[in-house]
Amino acid sequence: xxxxxxxxxxxxxxxxxxxxxxxxxxxxxxxxxxxxxxxxxxxxxxxxxxxxxxxxxxxxxxxxxxxxxxxxxxxxxxxxxxxxxxxxxxxxxxxxxxxxxxxxxxxxxxxxxxxxxxxxxxxxxxxxxxxxxxxxxxxxxxxxxxxxxxxxxxxxxxxxxxxxxxxxxxxxxxxxxxxxxxxxxxxxxxxxxxxxxxxxxxxxxxxxxxxxxxxxxxxxxxxxxxxxxxxxxxxxxxxxxxxxxxxxxxxxxxxxxxxx
Numbered sequence: 001x002x003x004x005x006x007x008x009x010x011x012x013x014x015x016x017x018x019x020x021x022x023x024x025x026x027x028x029x030x031x032x033x034x035x036x037x038x039x040x041x042x043x044x045x046x047x048x049x050x051x052x053x054x055x056x057x058x059x060x061x062x063x064x065x066x067x068x069x070x071x072x073x074x075x076x077x078x079x080x081x082x083x084x085x086x087x088x089x090x091x092x093x094x095x096x097x098x099x100x101x102x103x104x105x106x107x108x109x110x111x112x113x114x115x116x117x118x119x120x121x122x123x124x125x126x127x128x129x130x131x132x133x134x135x136x137x138x139x140x141x142x143x144x145x146x147x148x149x150x151x152x153x154x155x156x157x158x159x160x161x162x163x164x165x166x167x168x169x170x171x172x173x174x175x176x177x178x179x180x181x182x183x184x185x186x187x188x189x190x191x192x193x194x195x196x197x198x199x200x201x202x203x204x205x206x207x208x209x210x211x212x213x214x215x216x217x218x219x220x221x222x223x224x225x226x227x228x229x230x231x232x233x234x235x236x237x238x239x240x241x242x243x244x245x246x247x248x249x250x251x252x253x254x255x256x257x258x259x260x
Contacts, residue, residue, distance in 0.1 A: 005034050007110055008233035012041035012119065012203025013223035015084065016060045018049035020225040023059040029230065029244045030066045038075050039105070040067070041203045041221050042082025042119025049084075071098035078102050082119035082204060106197075111237030113198040115219070120202035123188045185220075189213040201231060210241050 011029075015021045049055065071077040077099045081088035092103045105117040184205055192200055199217025208222025208229035219239065222229030228244045 003032050003034055006232040007035060007235045007237075008037045008039065008107065009033060009035040010039040010041050010117070010201055010219075010221045010231040011224065012082070012221040013043040013206055013225060014040075014063070015043055015046040015049065015223075015225050016063055017056055018046040019055060020046070020049075021060065021063075022224050022228055023057070023063060025228045025245060026063055026224045027059060027066065029224075029228070030063070030070070033230070033232070033242075034070070035075060035232070037107075038067070038070060038077045039107070039117055039201070040077065040079045040099075041117060041201065042080055042121070043084040043203065044079065044082070045088075046084045047087060068097055068099070076100070078105055078117075080105060080117055080119055083121040107201065109233055109237040109239070110235060113217075113237065114196070115217070116192060116195070116197050116200045118200065118202050120184070120188065120204035120220075123191060123202075124184060124204060185209075185213065185218050189216045189218055192216070208241055208243070210239060 011026075014026060016023075067077060079088065079099050079101050081101070081103065088101060089103050091101045094101045103118075107115045107117050109115065188200055188202065193214060193216040197216075199219060201219045201221065203221045203223065205220065206223040206226055207220055208227055208231075209218065209220045210231070211218055219231055221231050222241075230242045230244065232240050232242055234240065
């Protein structure tokens with residue numbers, strides 16, 4: 001597979017340091033995708049998980065090394081912290097190992113559009129005002145992700161499509177969760193649509209999307225826990241949502257067809 005080159009890449013919710021992180025898929029994505037600028041849009045290192053249990057396998061270290069290597073080789077790397085790595089927010093405007101820390105950033109696309117880049121927990125009333133409830137929810141989410149690994153193994157053994165997210169399935173079956181995601185999107189848009197911006201690029205709720213609400217672009221990077229998604233900007237300014245596991249399968253299929 002050839003390396004793809006973009007003007008900008010946004011990824012978020014990697015949750016490095018937790019068992020949620022799909023490190024192998026993330027490393028594959030970083031290997032085959034390069035950009036002039038890389039935004040890390042929060043919850044990159046999961047200090048909540050690390051405070052409960054020290055978990056740092058070798059491939060998590062490799063992720064950090066790959067990002068640092070990209071920064072050394074000319075990629076502008078901007079780290080926008082989230083709620084799981086909120087202690088990094090104390091270092092706003094600092095530079096560590098060629099990585100810039102920004103609590104928020106304004107990105108101007110190649111076609112002149114202005115986007116606020118922010119993790120998004122600032123617009124989540126539960127995360128802001130009911131931190132204890134957010135942490136309880138995080139524990140429940142961890143259990144879903146852990147159980148999901150077993151479900152994937154069983155599906156693979158039975159010859160069924162292995163890419164399946166139990167957490168995502170549950171989220172879209174629970175009415176209150178669907179309403180929460182809708183309210184979250186609406187809150188961000190209504191708060192920012194008069195702020196001399198064309199849109200917002202955020203993460204936090206682990207649901208990747210590109211859509212327009214009231215003439216304002218709402219873009220969510222998704223995560224590398226459930227869906228393994230990223231937002232990329234092509235050199236003409238066009239934005240695209242990439243689902244990496246699906247993309248890899250498509251590339252492998254095309255390669256096989258070209259040899260047939």
